[in-house]
Amino acid sequence: MLLRLTPPGQVPLARTPLLGIDVGGAEANVAIALSALGRPVRAVSLVPDNPLGQMARGALGSAGVDISRITTGPGRMGLYFFEQPSGPIAGRVTYDRAYSAFVAATPDQFDFAGALDGAALLHISGITPALGPGGVALAEAAVAAAKAAGVPICFDGNYRSNLWSAWDSDPRAILTRLVGEAEVLIGNHRDISLLLGEQFSGDGPDRRRLAAEAAFAAFPKLKLIASTARHVVAASTHELAARVDLRNDHWQTDDMRIENIVDRIGTGDAFAAGLLLRYLEGAGAREMARSALAMAAMKHGVPGDTIAVTRAELEAFDGGGDVRR
Numbered sequence: 001m002l003l004r005l006t007p008p009g010q011v012p013l014a015r016t017p018l019l020g021i022d023v024g025g026a027e028a029n030v031a032i033a034l035s036a037l038g039r040p041v042r043a044v045s046l047v048p049d050n051p052l053g054q055m056a057r058g059a060l061g062s063a064g065v066d067i068s069r070i071t072t073g074p075g076r077m078g079l080y081f082f083e084q085p086s087g088p089i090a091g092r093v094t095y096d097r098a099y100s101a102f103v104a105a106t107p108d109q110f111d112f113a114g115a116l117d118g119a120a121l122l123h124i125s126g127i128t129p130a131l132g133p134g135g136v137a138l139a140e141a142a143v144a145a146a147k148a149a150g151v152p153i154c155f156d157g158n159y160r161s162n163l164w165s166a167w168d169s170d171p172r173a174i175l176t177r178l179v180g181e182a183e184v185l186i187g188n189h190r191d192i193s194l195l196l197g198e199q200f201s202g203d204g205p206d207r208r209r210l211a212a213e214a215a216f217a218a219f220p221k222l223k224l225i226a227s228t229a230r231h232v233v234a235a236s237t238h239e240l241a242a243r244v245d246l247r248n249d250h251w252q253t254d255d256m257r258i259e260n261i262v263d264r265i266g267t268g269d270a271f272a273a274g275l276l277l278r279y280l281e282g283a284g285a286r287e288m289a290r291s292a293l294a295m296a297a298m299k300h301g302v303p304g305d306t307i308a309v310t311r312a313e314l315e316a317f318d319g320g321g322d323v324r325r
């Protein structure tokens with residue numbers, strides 16, 4: 001978990017007198033979205049014992065997530081600054097999260113086995129190991145505990161090159177070990193290329209199928225691979241499709257055009273929540289892809305890193321439009 005600081009409007013970070021504050025973090029975003037959709041969710045983390053840690057914990061707690069396993073420890077809260085895309089200028093993330101309380105923690109400070117008691121799934125993101133050796137140790141301990149308890153694992157690649165390049169890391173080796181234990185992988189052909197050291201040729205859906213087949217062959221535990229396909233038309237207009245590959249089936253939705261984007265951060269995590277909601281219910285590829293795409297699409301209209309919509313709101317989603325009253 002970390003806090004996001006955002007200049008209002010399109011003001012550049014270097015000149016802003018004001019910053020808005022939100023709670024984010026890949027796993028936390030999924031936890032909040034799934035909880036709002038009606039799934040019981042428990043979060044495991046460690047935050048500093050100060051108002052910033054309380055804010056992070058509080059965001060999960062007020063969304064109905066079980067925060068009894070979020071403890072406190074010495075160190076700081078991780079931060080990041082986000083400049084929204086603006087016309088021809090790309091958006092930008094500036095991280096300020098080294099030496100966070102979370103990465104300073106060691107696996108023995110967590111009771112992963114206890115936290116996983118009764119769990120249907122462990123969700124973990126590739127951002128956690130990208131944080132440094134401390135993050136790798138925590139991610140590996142959580143995955144080992146899930147494996148020992150027979151709890152399936154969902155791994156969302158979430159590749160963050162700026163985090164991996166900030167230390168002497170070997171992302172391929174680390175991510176390969178984690179994905180090797182996963183039943184669900186959220187990642188596209190580029191994530192799979194990074195894992196396998198192999199490029200996939202072809203266009204769009206063909207390349208994704210080739211990549212998925214290679215990943216299924218390399219990682220025998222994988223049952224499901226899901227990804228988004230994004231086409232950036234303009235800063236505030238994107239086209240988005242969802243793809244789900246099972247070993248014996250696949251589904252790719254049509255492109256959905258999303259205009260007047262308010263905030264694109266957290267759309268991948270909203271996608272993960274929509275996917276997992278239906279995966280845990282045993283839905284097929286088409287239903288999972290549709291639910292994941294609807295959640296991702298809706299997140300583009302919500303400021304901040306997180307989205308909390310109910311199941312009824314997800315099911316009523318029809319691409320937006322006028323005011324309902």
Ligand SMILES: O=C(O)C(=O)C[C@H](O)[C@H](O)COP(=O)(O)O
Nearest residue numbers: 024025026265266267268269305
């Ligand atoms: O970058 C990080 O370290 C974070 O965890 C902050 C954000 O909350 C997630 O990155 C959102 O991820 P997307 O859903 O892929 O946009």
